Amino acid sequence: MSETILTNAVLVLEKETIRGSIAFGADGIRAISAGASTVPGAIDCGGDYVIPGLVEMHTDNAEKHFVPRPGVYWPDGLGAILAHDAQMAAAGVTTVYDSICAGSVTGRNDHRRFIFGRTVEAVSDGVARGVFRIDHMVHIRCELTAPEVVSDVEPYADNPLVKLISLMDHTPGQRQYRNIEFLKRYNLGSGEKTLEEHERDVAQRMEEGPANKRKSWPAIVEMFGRRGIPIATHDDTTVSDVDEAVAAGAVISEFPTTVEAAAAAKQHRLTTIAGAPNVVRGGSHSGNVSAIELAEKGLLDGLSSDYVPSSLLQAVLRLHGQHGVALPDAIGMVTWRIADVVGLSDRGHLRPGLRADVVRFSNVAGTPVVREVYVMGRRVC
Numbered sequence: 001m002s003e004t005i006l007t008n009a010v011l012v013l014e015k016e017t018i019r020g021s022i023a024f025g026a027d028g029i030r031a032i033s034a035g036a037s038t039v040p041g042a043i044d045c046g047g048d049y050v051i052p053g054l055v056e057m058h059t060d061n062a063e064k065h066f067v068p069r070p071g072v073y074w075p076d077g078l079g080a081i082l083a084h085d086a087q088m089a090a091a092g093v094t095t096v097y098d099s100i101c102a103g104s105v106t107g108r109n110d111h112r113r114f115i116f117g118r119t120v121e122a123v124s125d126g127v128a129r130g131v132f133r134i135d136h137m138v139h140i141r142c143e144l145t146a147p148e149v150v151s152d153v154e155p156y157a158d159n160p161l162v163k164l165i166s167l168m169d170h171t172p173g174q175r176q177y178r179n180i181e182f183l184k185r186y187n188l189g190s191g192e193k194t195l196e197e198h199e200r201d202v203a204q205r206m207e208e209g210p211a212n213k214r215k216s217w218p219a220i221v222e223m224f225g226r227r228g229i230p231i232a233t234h235d236d237t238t239v240s241d242v243d244e245a246v247a248a249g250a251v252i253s254e255f256p257t258t259v260e261a262a263a264a265a266k267q268h269r270l271t272t273i274a275g276a277p278n279v280v281r282g283g284s285h286s287g288n289v290s291a292i293e294l295a296e297k298g299l300l301d302g303l304s305s306d307y308v309p310s311s312l313l314q315a316v317l318r319l320h321g322q323h324g325v326a327l328p329d330a331i332g333m334v335t336w337r338i339a340d341v342v343g344l345s346d347r348g349h350l351r352p353g354l355r356a357d358v359v360r361f362s363n364v365a366g367t368p369v370v371r372e373v374y375v376m377g378r379r380v381c
Contacts, residue, residue: 053094103146
């Protein structure tokens with residue numbers, strides 16, 4: 001049975017880093033040792049970092065390949081998801097939860113409703129054909145304010161690839177868009193709406209959204225709760241938001257928008273996830289709490305690349321190099337902490353007996369450069 005040995009590497013373990021070697025194959029990680037290997041064929045990493053493959057539990061990056069420009073719908077679903085797969089692999093991600101939005105926000109983003117089923121089916125097709133570089137699962141992002149969200153999701157409720165759901169409420173004046181000026185800036189800046197269309201859209205969403213949420217929230221929770229699917233809530237802002245999440249059985253608070261909400265989530269033992277782009281940019285694009293502030297207060301458990309796949313390792317290096325987060329802790333935010341909360345006990349750590357999902361990268365002036373990516377012992381990038 002073939003074996004790969006990476007040596008002269010900085011191995012990032014759960015609680016420490018060691019200069020050493022790692023041996024692995026298709027059957028998993030076989031050995032980790034300090035010091036250089038003298039085995040012929042061992043790959044000299046020259047001091048590069050070797051870490052577990054990144055586990056990404058929330059990325060809407062696939063949408064960019066299904067709708068590469070406004071109003072342009074790519075006709076080849078498998079081709080679109082393959083392009084996304086390649087981009088994630090190049091960023092060091094070995095397990096991805098493709099976050100697919102169900103339900104259009106009233107008056108906007110109708111393209112998301114149009115591509116929802118196509119995207120789920122493309123992921124399923126790619127998995128069935130065995131054509132992906134990395135491991136794909138589905139995370140359904142349920143826009144609870146949408147009148148049709150329950151009926152849109154229902155056909156996919158028993159799809160075995162659906163492993164995570166999130167409960168979203170994008171009503172203007174609440175959560176992510178509690179400051180409506182940021183929504184206005186987004187709509188007008190992207191060219192998605194004129195000022196008149198924006199104002200009409202906001203009024204309609206504020207009127208219809210809460211009533212739709214009251215109906216869809218319990219229906220979605222029951223639909224996936226019976227399968228034991230992990231539940232995340234989205235953009236928790238107040239203690240009441242967190243209490244609502246806990247009552248629904250949520251285990252993850254995605255993108256809390258305030259320190260208050262993140263602290264409440266921590267108190268209730270919810271895993272807090274923030275956007276890696278927030279870390280890289282030094283703040284939220286929606287005017288919400290800085291992920292760096294959450295990390296410095298001990299209120300951040302994990303990171304999501306959200307809309308920029310390469311941001312995961314970039315955020316890790318920034319937290320470590322500029323904000324004093326120990327490297328094993330920072331790497332844990334994109335590997336084992338995520339794997340643990342979504343129930344993937346076979347990956348996320350460099351540990352003998354686990355899957356050989358392994359990434360080698362170097363730090364070039366603060367920028368991560370991915371050199372090699374292995375999935376189940378096979379090099380894919």
